[in-house]
Amino acid sequence: MKVFYDKNANTSLLRDRRVAVIGYGSQGHAHALNLKDSGVDVVVGVREGGESWRKAAAAGLKVATVEKAASSADLVILLIPDETIARVYREAVEPSMRQGATLAFAHGFNIHYGQVVPRSDLDVIMIAPKAPGHTVRSTYTGGGGVPALIAVAQDKSGSARDVALAYASAIGCGRSGVIETDFREETETDLFGEQAVLCGGTVELIKAGFDTLVEAGYAPEMAYFECLHELKLIVDLIYEGGIGTMNYGISNNAEFGEYLTGPRIVTDDTRAAMKATLHAIQSGEYAKAFILESQAGGPTLQSRRRLTAAHPIEIVGAKLRAMMPWIGQSALVDRAKN
Numbered sequence: 001m002k003v004f005y006d007k008n009a010n011t012s013l014l015r016d017r018r019v020a021v022i023g024y025g026s027q028g029h030a031h032a033l034n035l036k037d038s039g040v041d042v043v044v045g046v047r048e049g050g051e052s053w054r055k056a057a058a059a060g061l062k063v064a065t066v067e068k069a070a071s072s073a074d075l076v077i078l079l080i081p082d083e084t085i086a087r088v089y090r091e092a093v094e095p096s097m098r099q100g101a102t103l104a105f106a107h108g109f110n111i112h113y114g115q116v117v118p119r120s121d122l123d124v125i126m127i128a129p130k131a132p133g134h135t136v137r138s139t140y141t142g143g144g145g146v147p148a149l150i151a152v153a154q155d156k157s158g159s160a161r162d163v164a165l166a167y168a169s170a171i172g173c174g175r176s177g178v179i180e181t182d183f184r185e186e187t188e189t190d191l192f193g194e195q196a197v198l199c200g201g202t203v204e205l206i207k208a209g210f211d212t213l214v215e216a217g218y219a220p221e222m223a224y225f226e227c228l229h230e231l232k233l234i235v236d237l238i239y240e241g242g243i244g245t246m247n248y249g250i251s252n253n254a255e256f257g258e259y260l261t262g263p264r265i266v267t268d269d270t271r272a273a274m275k276a277t278l279h280a281i282q283s284g285e286y287a288k289a290f291i292l293e294s295q296a297g298g299p300t301l302q303s304r305r306r307l308t309a310a311h312p313i314e315i316v317g318a319k320l321r322a323m324m325p326w327i328g329q330s331a332l333v334d335r336a337k338n
Protein backbone atom coordinates (compact mmCIF):
# COMPACT_ATOMS: atom_id res chain seq x y z
CA MET A 1 0.00 0.00 0.00
CA LYS A 2 1.36 3.40 -1.01
CA VAL A 3 1.41 6.24 1.53
CA PHE A 4 1.77 9.82 0.27
CA TYR A 5 3.32 12.75 2.12
CA ASP A 6 3.62 16.51 1.60
CA LYS A 7 6.62 15.99 -0.68
CA ASN A 8 4.43 13.98 -3.10
CA ALA A 9 1.72 16.67 -3.27
CA ASN A 10 1.56 19.34 -5.97
CA THR A 11 0.08 22.11 -3.83
CA SER A 12 0.25 24.59 -6.74
CA LEU A 13 -2.90 22.84 -8.01
CA LEU A 14 -4.86 24.75 -5.35
CA ARG A 15 -3.03 28.03 -5.73
CA ASP A 16 -5.19 29.60 -8.42
CA ARG A 17 -8.37 27.88 -7.34
CA ARG A 18 -11.09 28.85 -4.94
CA VAL A 19 -12.41 26.24 -2.50
CA ALA A 20 -15.98 26.43 -1.19
CA VAL A 21 -16.34 24.63 2.13
CA ILE A 22 -20.05 23.90 2.54
CA GLY A 23 -20.84 23.62 6.25
CA TYR A 24 -19.00 24.95 9.28
CA GLY A 25 -19.42 22.12 11.76
CA SER A 26 -16.91 19.57 13.02
CA GLN A 27 -15.08 19.00 9.71
CA GLY A 28 -16.11 22.27 8.05
CA HIS A 29 -14.45 24.64 10.51
CA ALA A 30 -11.26 22.57 10.50
CA HIS A 31 -10.95 22.35 6.70
CA ALA A 32 -11.81 26.03 6.16
CA LEU A 33 -9.32 27.30 8.74
CA ASN A 34 -6.52 24.87 7.78
CA LEU A 35 -6.93 25.69 4.06
CA LYS A 36 -6.86 29.42 4.79
CA ASP A 37 -3.76 29.07 6.95
CA SER A 38 -2.15 27.09 4.10
CA GLY A 39 -2.72 30.04 1.76
CA VAL A 40 -5.74 28.70 -0.15
CA ASP A 41 -8.58 31.05 -1.20
CA VAL A 42 -11.54 29.77 0.83
CA VAL A 43 -15.19 30.71 1.08
CA VAL A 44 -17.54 29.08 3.56
CA GLY A 45 -21.05 28.29 2.28
CA VAL A 46 -23.72 28.11 4.98
CA ARG A 47 -27.33 29.00 5.71
CA GLU A 48 -28.00 32.68 6.08
CA GLY A 49 -28.69 33.67 9.67
CA GLY A 50 -27.57 30.27 11.04
CA GLU A 51 -25.15 29.74 13.93
CA SER A 52 -22.47 28.65 11.48
CA TRP A 53 -22.63 31.91 9.55
CA ARG A 54 -21.83 33.81 12.75
CA LYS A 55 -19.01 31.43 13.78
CA ALA A 56 -17.30 31.43 10.37
CA ALA A 57 -17.50 35.21 10.04
CA ALA A 58 -16.17 35.61 13.59
CA ALA A 59 -13.18 33.44 12.62
CA GLY A 60 -12.36 35.91 9.82
CA LEU A 61 -13.47 33.73 6.91
CA LYS A 62 -15.35 34.79 3.77
CA VAL A 63 -18.96 33.62 4.15
CA ALA A 64 -21.70 33.28 1.54
CA THR A 65 -24.89 31.32 0.93
CA VAL A 66 -24.40 27.73 -0.24
CA GLU A 67 -25.43 28.70 -3.81
CA LYS A 68 -23.10 31.73 -4.01
CA ALA A 69 -20.15 29.87 -2.48
CA ALA A 70 -20.62 26.91 -4.84
CA SER A 71 -20.96 29.08 -7.96
CA SER A 72 -17.79 31.04 -7.13
CA ALA A 73 -15.56 28.02 -6.56
CA ASP A 74 -13.44 25.58 -8.54
CA LEU A 75 -13.68 22.97 -5.80
CA VAL A 76 -16.74 22.45 -3.60
CA ILE A 77 -16.51 20.19 -0.55
CA LEU A 78 -19.70 19.10 1.20
CA LEU A 79 -19.08 19.11 4.97
CA ILE A 80 -22.64 18.99 6.24
CA PRO A 81 -24.33 15.99 7.90
CA ASP A 82 -24.44 12.94 5.61
CA GLU A 83 -28.23 12.79 5.82
CA THR A 84 -28.56 16.37 4.47
CA ILE A 85 -26.05 16.08 1.63
CA ALA A 86 -28.32 14.59 -1.07
CA ARG A 87 -30.95 17.32 -0.80
CA VAL A 88 -28.50 20.22 -0.45
CA TYR A 89 -26.50 18.89 -3.41
CA ARG A 90 -29.61 18.54 -5.57
CA GLU A 91 -31.20 21.87 -4.66
CA ALA A 92 -28.32 24.27 -4.06
CA VAL A 93 -24.99 22.82 -5.18
CA GLU A 94 -25.46 21.05 -8.50
CA PRO A 95 -27.37 23.93 -10.15
CA SER A 96 -24.65 26.38 -9.00
CA MET A 97 -21.43 24.52 -9.76
CA ARG A 98 -19.24 25.61 -12.66
CA GLN A 99 -18.67 23.29 -15.63
CA GLY A 100 -15.69 21.02 -15.01
CA ALA A 101 -15.36 21.94 -11.34
CA THR A 102 -14.46 19.47 -8.59
CA LEU A 103 -16.99 18.07 -6.12
CA ALA A 104 -15.50 16.68 -2.91
CA PHE A 105 -16.64 14.70 0.12
CA ALA A 106 -15.10 13.75 3.46
CA HIS A 107 -16.94 10.42 3.54
CA GLY A 108 -18.09 8.17 0.72
CA PHE A 109 -21.58 7.42 2.06
CA ASN A 110 -23.70 9.46 -0.38
CA ILE A 111 -21.82 8.40 -3.51
CA HIS A 112 -21.39 4.76 -2.52
CA TYR A 113 -25.06 4.26 -1.61
CA GLY A 114 -26.31 6.19 -4.66
CA GLN A 115 -27.81 9.16 -2.80
CA VAL A 116 -25.82 11.65 -4.89
CA VAL A 117 -25.40 11.02 -8.60
CA PRO A 118 -23.03 13.80 -9.63
CA ARG A 119 -23.25 15.79 -12.85
CA SER A 120 -21.11 14.09 -15.47
CA ASP A 121 -18.84 17.08 -16.19
CA LEU A 122 -17.54 17.19 -12.59
CA ASP A 123 -14.50 15.60 -11.04
CA VAL A 124 -15.59 13.77 -7.88
CA ILE A 125 -13.10 13.13 -5.11
CA MET A 126 -12.90 12.32 -1.43
CA ILE A 127 -10.56 13.58 1.25
CA ALA A 128 -11.47 11.77 4.46
CA PRO A 129 -9.41 12.77 7.50
CA LYS A 130 -9.22 9.90 9.95
CA ALA A 131 -10.08 12.05 12.97
CA PRO A 132 -12.86 14.19 14.41
CA GLY A 133 -12.87 17.68 12.90
CA HIS A 134 -11.75 19.33 16.12
CA THR A 135 -8.64 17.13 16.09
CA VAL A 136 -8.02 17.95 12.41
CA ARG A 137 -7.77 21.59 13.49
CA SER A 138 -5.88 21.22 16.77
CA THR A 139 -3.28 18.87 15.25
CA TYR A 140 -2.69 21.27 12.35
CA THR A 141 -2.22 24.31 14.59
CA GLY A 142 0.18 22.21 16.69
CA GLY A 143 2.34 21.66 13.58
CA GLY A 144 1.17 18.11 12.84
CA GLY A 145 -1.64 16.55 10.90
CA VAL A 146 -4.00 13.60 11.01
CA PRO A 147 -3.88 10.76 8.46
CA ALA A 148 -6.38 10.88 5.60
CA LEU A 149 -7.79 8.71 2.87
CA ILE A 150 -8.26 10.04 -0.65
CA ALA A 151 -10.30 8.56 -3.48
CA VAL A 152 -11.58 9.43 -6.93
CA ALA A 153 -15.08 8.58 -8.18
CA GLN A 154 -15.06 10.64 -11.38
CA ASP A 155 -12.02 11.98 -13.21
CA LYS A 156 -12.99 14.23 -16.12
CA SER A 157 -9.92 16.45 -15.90
CA GLY A 158 -7.34 13.72 -15.51
CA SER A 159 -5.96 15.45 -12.42
CA ALA A 160 -8.62 14.49 -9.84
CA ARG A 161 -6.25 12.41 -7.73
CA ASP A 162 -3.56 15.08 -7.71
CA VAL A 163 -6.10 17.68 -6.57
CA ALA A 164 -7.29 15.37 -3.80
CA LEU A 165 -3.70 14.90 -2.64
CA ALA A 166 -3.02 18.66 -2.79
CA TYR A 167 -6.16 19.28 -0.70
CA ALA A 168 -5.17 16.61 1.84
CA SER A 169 -1.77 18.25 2.13
CA ALA A 170 -3.29 21.72 2.57
CA ILE A 171 -5.36 20.57 5.55
CA GLY A 172 -2.26 19.05 7.16
CA CYS A 173 -2.76 15.37 6.35
CA GLY A 174 0.41 15.10 4.24
CA ARG A 175 2.39 15.56 7.44
CA SER A 176 1.27 12.18 8.77
CA GLY A 177 0.30 10.16 5.69
CA VAL A 178 -2.33 10.00 2.95
CA ILE A 179 -3.57 6.66 1.63
CA GLU A 180 -5.37 6.23 -1.68
CA THR A 181 -8.49 4.09 -1.54
CA ASP A 182 -11.89 3.98 -3.26
CA PHE A 183 -15.32 5.16 -2.14
CA ARG A 184 -16.53 1.66 -1.30
CA GLU A 185 -13.59 0.72 0.89
CA GLU A 186 -13.58 4.04 2.75
CA THR A 187 -17.33 3.98 3.36
CA GLU A 188 -17.54 0.40 4.57
CA THR A 189 -14.44 0.42 6.76
CA ASP A 190 -15.30 3.83 8.24
CA LEU A 191 -18.83 2.77 9.18
CA PHE A 192 -17.57 -0.55 10.56
CA GLY A 193 -14.84 1.07 12.64
CA GLU A 194 -17.11 3.63 14.23
CA GLN A 195 -19.93 1.18 14.89
CA ALA A 196 -18.05 -1.89 16.09
CA VAL A 197 -15.04 -0.40 17.86
CA LEU A 198 -14.63 3.36 18.14
CA CYS A 199 -18.08 4.65 19.07
CA GLY A 200 -20.60 1.81 19.35
CA GLY A 201 -18.32 -0.80 20.89
CA THR A 202 -16.42 1.56 23.18
CA VAL A 203 -19.45 3.38 24.59
CA GLU A 204 -21.29 0.15 25.39
CA LEU A 205 -18.14 -1.31 26.97
CA ILE A 206 -17.72 1.76 29.17
CA LYS A 207 -21.36 1.78 30.24
CA ALA A 208 -21.44 -1.98 30.88
CA GLY A 209 -18.34 -1.74 33.08
CA PHE A 210 -19.73 1.25 34.98
CA ASP A 211 -23.17 -0.34 35.46
CA THR A 212 -21.61 -3.60 36.70
CA LEU A 213 -19.64 -1.83 39.43
CA VAL A 214 -22.49 0.49 40.46
CA GLU A 215 -25.05 -2.34 40.56
CA ALA A 216 -22.63 -4.26 42.83
CA GLY A 217 -22.73 -1.34 45.28
CA TYR A 218 -19.50 0.50 44.44
CA ALA A 219 -19.48 4.31 44.33
CA PRO A 220 -20.32 5.81 40.92
CA GLU A 221 -17.29 8.11 41.30
CA MET A 222 -14.99 5.07 41.57
CA ALA A 223 -16.74 3.40 38.65
CA TYR A 224 -16.34 6.56 36.54
CA PHE A 225 -12.60 6.78 37.12
CA GLU A 226 -12.04 3.06 36.51
CA CYS A 227 -14.18 2.61 33.41
CA LEU A 228 -14.16 6.00 31.64
CA HIS A 229 -11.48 8.42 32.82
CA GLU A 230 -8.64 5.90 32.74
CA LEU A 231 -9.59 4.68 29.28
CA LYS A 232 -7.91 7.74 27.78
CA LEU A 233 -4.71 7.08 29.71
CA ILE A 234 -4.60 3.52 28.39
CA VAL A 235 -5.49 4.54 24.82
CA ASP A 236 -2.78 7.24 24.91
CA LEU A 237 -0.20 4.50 25.54
CA ILE A 238 -1.61 2.29 22.77
CA TYR A 239 -1.67 5.29 20.38
CA GLU A 240 1.93 6.12 21.18
CA GLY A 241 3.51 2.70 20.92
CA GLY A 242 0.95 0.02 20.20
CA ILE A 243 -0.39 -2.67 22.49
CA GLY A 244 3.14 -3.69 23.54
CA THR A 245 3.95 -0.24 24.90
CA MET A 246 0.68 -0.16 26.83
CA ASN A 247 1.44 -3.56 28.34
CA TYR A 248 4.96 -2.36 29.22
CA GLY A 249 3.48 0.63 31.04
CA ILE A 250 0.84 -1.19 33.08
CA SER A 251 1.50 -3.60 35.95
CA ASN A 252 2.06 -7.32 35.40
CA ASN A 253 -1.13 -7.79 37.36
CA ALA A 254 -3.14 -5.66 34.93
CA GLU A 255 -1.48 -7.37 31.98
CA PHE A 256 -2.27 -10.86 33.28
CA GLY A 257 -5.90 -9.79 33.85
CA GLU A 258 -6.02 -8.50 30.29
CA TYR A 259 -5.07 -11.93 28.90
CA LEU A 260 -7.38 -13.84 31.22
CA THR A 261 -10.48 -11.65 31.00
CA GLY A 262 -10.32 -9.87 27.62
CA PRO A 263 -11.44 -12.94 25.63
CA ARG A 264 -14.23 -13.56 28.17
CA ILE A 265 -15.65 -10.10 27.36
CA VAL A 266 -15.04 -10.02 23.61
CA THR A 267 -16.18 -13.57 22.86
CA ASP A 268 -16.88 -15.58 19.72
CA ASP A 269 -20.40 -14.14 19.96
CA THR A 270 -18.94 -10.63 19.82
CA ARG A 271 -16.89 -11.53 16.78
CA ALA A 272 -20.00 -13.00 15.12
CA ALA A 273 -21.86 -9.76 15.88
CA MET A 274 -19.02 -7.83 14.26
CA LYS A 275 -19.34 -9.95 11.11
CA ALA A 276 -23.12 -9.32 11.06
CA THR A 277 -22.45 -5.59 11.47
CA LEU A 278 -20.09 -5.63 8.50
CA HIS A 279 -22.64 -7.54 6.44
CA ALA A 280 -25.37 -4.97 7.21
CA ILE A 281 -23.00 -2.24 6.05
CA GLN A 282 -22.00 -4.08 2.87
CA SER A 283 -25.58 -4.95 1.93
CA GLY A 284 -26.86 -1.39 2.37
CA GLU A 285 -29.17 -2.42 5.24
CA TYR A 286 -27.48 -0.02 7.67
CA ALA A 287 -27.50 2.83 5.11
CA LYS A 288 -31.22 2.33 4.56
CA ALA A 289 -31.91 2.46 8.31
CA PHE A 290 -29.93 5.70 8.65
CA ILE A 291 -31.63 7.34 5.66
CA LEU A 292 -35.09 6.36 6.96
CA GLU A 293 -34.17 7.62 10.44
CA SER A 294 -33.40 11.02 8.97
CA GLN A 295 -36.56 11.07 6.85
CA ALA A 296 -38.54 10.34 10.03
CA GLY A 297 -37.01 13.38 11.73
CA GLY A 298 -34.36 11.57 13.78
CA PRO A 299 -36.46 9.91 16.53
CA THR A 300 -33.75 7.43 17.52
CA LEU A 301 -31.03 10.06 17.61
CA GLN A 302 -33.17 12.37 19.75
CA SER A 303 -34.34 9.80 22.28
CA ARG A 304 -30.93 8.16 22.62
CA ARG A 305 -29.26 11.54 23.19
CA ARG A 306 -31.81 12.25 25.94
CA LEU A 307 -31.29 8.81 27.54
CA THR A 308 -27.50 9.14 27.38
CA ALA A 309 -27.65 12.55 29.06
CA ALA A 310 -29.69 11.02 31.90
CA HIS A 311 -27.35 8.04 32.43
CA PRO A 312 -25.60 8.21 35.83
CA ILE A 313 -22.16 8.05 34.16
CA GLU A 314 -22.82 11.39 32.43
CA ILE A 315 -24.12 12.99 35.62
CA VAL A 316 -21.28 11.87 37.86
CA GLY A 317 -18.81 12.55 35.02
CA ALA A 318 -19.83 16.20 34.68
CA LYS A 319 -19.40 16.65 38.44
CA LEU A 320 -15.96 15.02 38.53
CA ARG A 321 -14.66 16.82 35.45
CA ALA A 322 -15.62 20.14 37.03
CA MET A 323 -13.06 19.26 39.74
CA MET A 324 -10.37 18.81 37.05
CA PRO A 325 -10.37 22.24 35.40
CA TRP A 326 -7.19 21.53 33.40
CA ILE A 327 -9.18 19.14 31.21
CA GLY A 328 -11.34 22.05 30.02
CA GLN A 329 -8.35 24.35 29.50
CA SER A 330 -7.11 22.31 26.55
CA ALA A 331 -10.62 21.59 25.28
CA LEU A 332 -10.95 20.38 21.69
CA VAL A 333 -14.61 21.36 21.51
CA ASP A 334 -15.85 24.90 22.20
CA ARG A 335 -19.51 24.86 21.16
CA ALA A 336 -19.63 28.66 20.83
CA LYS A 337 -16.85 28.67 18.22
CA ASN A 338 -16.70 25.33 16.43
Ligand code: NDP
Nearest residue numbers: 023024025026027047050051052079080084106107132133
Ligand atom coordinates in the same frame (compact mmCIF):
# COMPACT_ATOMS: atom_id res chain seq x y z
P1 NDP B 1 -21.68 18.55 11.21
O1 NDP B 1 -22.86 17.84 11.78
O2 NDP B 1 -20.68 19.07 12.18
O3 NDP B 1 -22.19 19.72 10.23
C1 NDP B 1 -22.80 20.85 10.73
C2 NDP B 1 -22.80 21.92 9.66
O4 NDP B 1 -23.73 21.58 8.64
C3 NDP B 1 -23.22 23.27 10.22
O5 NDP B 1 -22.45 24.26 9.59
C4 NDP B 1 -24.67 23.37 9.80
O6 NDP B 1 -25.07 24.70 9.61
C5 NDP B 1 -24.62 22.68 8.46
N1 NDP B 1 -25.90 22.14 8.03
C6 NDP B 1 -26.66 21.23 8.68
N2 NDP B 1 -27.77 20.96 7.98
C7 NDP B 1 -27.71 21.72 6.87
C8 NDP B 1 -28.58 21.92 5.76
N3 NDP B 1 -29.71 21.23 5.65
N4 NDP B 1 -28.20 22.81 4.82
C9 NDP B 1 -27.05 23.50 4.91
N5 NDP B 1 -26.20 23.37 5.95
C10 NDP B 1 -26.53 22.49 6.90
O7 NDP B 1 -20.98 17.60 10.12
P2 NDP B 1 -19.62 16.75 10.28
O8 NDP B 1 -18.46 17.67 10.23
O9 NDP B 1 -19.75 15.79 11.42
O10 NDP B 1 -19.66 15.87 8.95
C11 NDP B 1 -19.44 16.45 7.68
C12 NDP B 1 -18.94 15.35 6.74
O11 NDP B 1 -17.65 14.91 7.18
C13 NDP B 1 -19.81 14.10 6.71
O12 NDP B 1 -19.77 13.58 5.40
C14 NDP B 1 -19.10 13.16 7.67
O13 NDP B 1 -19.35 11.79 7.42
C15 NDP B 1 -17.66 13.50 7.36
N6 NDP B 1 -16.72 13.19 8.43
C16 NDP B 1 -16.97 13.67 9.69
C17 NDP B 1 -16.08 13.45 10.71
C18 NDP B 1 -16.25 14.13 12.02
O14 NDP B 1 -15.28 14.24 12.72
N7 NDP B 1 -17.41 14.62 12.43
C19 NDP B 1 -14.88 12.61 10.49
C20 NDP B 1 -14.62 12.29 9.10
C21 NDP B 1 -15.57 12.54 8.13
P3 NDP B 1 -26.06 25.51 10.59
O15 NDP B 1 -25.21 26.10 11.69
O16 NDP B 1 -26.66 26.54 9.71
O17 NDP B 1 -27.04 24.50 11.12
Ligand code: MG
Nearest residue numbers: 107190191194
Ligand atom coordinates in the same frame (compact mmCIF):
# COMPACT_ATOMS: atom_id res chain seq x y z
MG1 MG C 1 -16.93 8.29 10.15
